[in-house]
Amino acid sequence: MNVNGDEVMEHFKNPKNMGEIADADGVGKAGNPTCGDVITFYVKVDGRGRLKDVKFKTHGCGIAMAISSMISELAKSKTAGEAMRICRDDIVQESRGLPRNDMHCSNLGFLALRRAIEDCLQKSKKGVW
Numbered sequence: 254m255n256v257n258g259d260e261v262m263e264h265f266k267n268p269k270n271m272g273e274i275a276d277a278d279g280v281g282k283a284g285n286p287t288c289g290d291v292i293t294f295y296v297k298v299d300g301r302g303r304l305k306d307v308k309f310k311t312h313g314c315g316i317a318m319a320i321s322s323m324i325s326e327l328a329k330s331k332t333a334g335e336a337m338r339i340c341r342d343d344i345v346q347e348s349r350g351l352p353r354n355d356m357h358c359s360n361l362g363f364l365a366l367r368r369a370i371e372d373c374l375q376k377s378k379k380g381v382w
Contacts, residue, residue: 260323261316261319261320261323262319264318264319264320264322264323265315265316265318265319265322268318268319268321268322269322269325269326270306270307270308270309270322270325270326270329271308271309271310271311271318271321271322272308272309272310273293273295273308273310274295274296274297274306274308276297277295277296277297277308277369278296278297278298278373278376278377279295279296279298279369279370279371279372279373279374279376280293280294280295280296280368280369280372281293281294281364281365281366281367281368281369281370281371281372282294282365282368283361283362283364283365283368284361285361288313288314289312289313290311290312290313290314290317290361291311291312291313291361292309292310292311292312292313292317292321292361292362292365293309293310293311293365294307294308294309294321294324294325294362294365294366294368294369295307295308295309295310295369296328296366296369296370296373298333298373302332302333303330303331303332304328304329304330304331304332304333304336304370305329305330306329307325307328307329307366308325309321309322309324309325309362309365317361317362320344320362321362321365323344323362324339324344324362324363324366325366327339327343327344328366333370333373333374336366336370337367337370339363339366340363341360341363344362
């Protein structure tokens with residue numbers, strides 16, 4: 254694994270929020286058939302509309318797992334709108350550098366998280382919390 258950021262290496266060695274939420278309010282999945290990475294995010298929302306729990310499962314490279322861990326940490330306690338705005342720049346800043354050829358992993362993570370939030374919003378039938 255070729256990484257520049259100590260933060261990425263820390264999330265690779267000690268991923269946070271890995272696993273699934275059995276009674277998740279929303280589940281989202283994204284994959285890349287070229288590299289084989291598949292990321293699934295699970296979200297649980299509290300009564301105020303904040304993501305009280307965020308977990309992920311990643312099948313793929315170590316960078317994909319580390320980025321998923323970082324995204325899950327950034328998303329926790331945010332509202333749906335705030336979490337939907339997490340982007341590549343946030344990961345680049347948090348990681349203090351990420352190899353350009355590994356950026357596709359961050360895109361998969363964002364897409365899976367957004368799909369989980371969209372699933373939750375759709376299930377709520379309100380569209381907002």
